[in-house]
Amino acid sequence: MDLVEAESMGDLIHAETELQRQQAIKLIQGNASNHYNFLREKLVKSLSYIEAKIDFAEDDLPENVLKEVQASIKQVHKDIKQILEDQKIGEKIRDGFRISIIGDVNAGKSSLLNLLSKREAAIVSEQEGTTRDVIETYLNIDGYPVILADTAGIRKVKNKVEKEGIKKAIKKAKDADLTLVMVDASKKTINKDLKKLINEDCILVFNKSDLSKKPPKNEFKKNNQIFISVKKNKNIDSLIKTIKEKLSKKNF
Numbered sequence: 001m002d003l004v005e006a007e008s009m010g011d012l013i014h015a016e017t018e019l020q021r022q023q024a025i026k027l028i029q030g031n032a033s034n035h036y037n038f039l040r041e042k043l044v045k046s047l048s049y050i051e052a053k054i055d056f057a058e059d060d061l062p063e064n065v066l067k068e069v070q071a072s073i074k075q076v077h078k079d080i081k082q083i084l085e086d087q088k089i090g091e092k093i094r095d096g097f098r099i100s101i102i103g104d105v106n107a108g109k110s111s112l113l114n115l116l117s118k119r120e121a122a123i124v125s126e127q128e129g130t131t132r133d134v135i136e137t138y139l140n141i142d143g144y145p146v147i148l149a150d151t152a153g154i155r156k157v158k159n160k161v162e163k164e165g166i167k168k169a170i171k172k173a174k175d176a177d178l179t180l181v182m183v184d185a186s187k188k189t190i191n192k193d194l195k196k197l198i199n200e201d202c203i204l205v206f207n208k209s210d211l212s213k214k215p216p217k218n219e220f221k222k223n224n225q226i227f228i229s230v231k232k233n234k235n236i237d238s239l240i241k242t243i244k245e246k247l248s249k250k251n252f
Contacts, residue, residue, distance in 0.1 A: 008024045008028045009028055011023070011024040011094060012028065019093050019144055020093055020145055023093050042072055043073070046073055049065050049069045094145075097177045097247050099177065099180060099243070100148075100172045100173045101150050101180045102151050102180070102194070104183060104184050105155055107183060107208075108182060112207070115230055133152070133165055134149050134165075134172055136150075141240055144244055146243075151165070152165035152169045154170075154193050155193060170197065178202070178203070180202065181204050183204065185208045185211065185216065185227065186212045190216050201246075203242055204225045206228065207229065207230055208230075209234065210232050210234060
């Protein structure tokens with residue numbers, strides 16, 4: 001057992017989701033080590049050809065040797081780049097994908113966090129501005145390890161403490177692998193400050209859809225838009241499915 005396989009055994013022991021287990025087993029089986037050794041052998045072979053060309057310059061070596069060496073090295077370089085990209089995804093699978101919930105005050109962000117985590121992780125109140133600091137909980141969303149963050153509601157305020165909480169919310173959204181922008185579906189429009197944080201990559205979540213037949217007017221047609229009711233536990237499965245689809249297509 002080499003170092004990669006030994007580290008993967010540790011990952012398997014501590015795995016909490018199916019995706020983490022699958023990744024650890026794949027590495028334990030030696031797939032990664034075999035690939036690394038294969039690339040090393042190709043580089044050693046290329047190096048031997050280059051040294052032969054230098055040491056025996058006067059000898060008639062096949063003219064296409066250097067072209068073959070160049071092609072081989074380019075392919076190794078391409079493979080290494082892909083390994084590094086896969087490693088980034090592997091780190092996310094091991095450590096957890098970061099998802100932030102941002103949105104209006106009293107849009108149901110904390111209630112959604114509690115529903116998905118299946119515990120009272122965040123305080124829920126009808127009083128606006130209850131959540132002022134970031135609250136994180138570790139979840140297993142259909143096999144995907146996720147660190148879900150509940151944040152302060154986005155609005156203009158004078159209170160210094162709440163204002164600091166909103167700054168943290170915005171930063172958390174920017175640093176997240178995926179952002180759920182939560183909007184109160186019973187309102188007619190989306191507030192201007194929240195609109196600035198919506199991009200094509202986030203999921204627009206309209207909560208309290210049971211209270212409104214028409215969603216707020218919005219121009220974000222390119223976004224994934226999900227209509228849910230946390231209180232009625234309505235369409236939560238569709239939200240989870242969309243989250244999983246977005247994470248599976250992520251490039252890091």
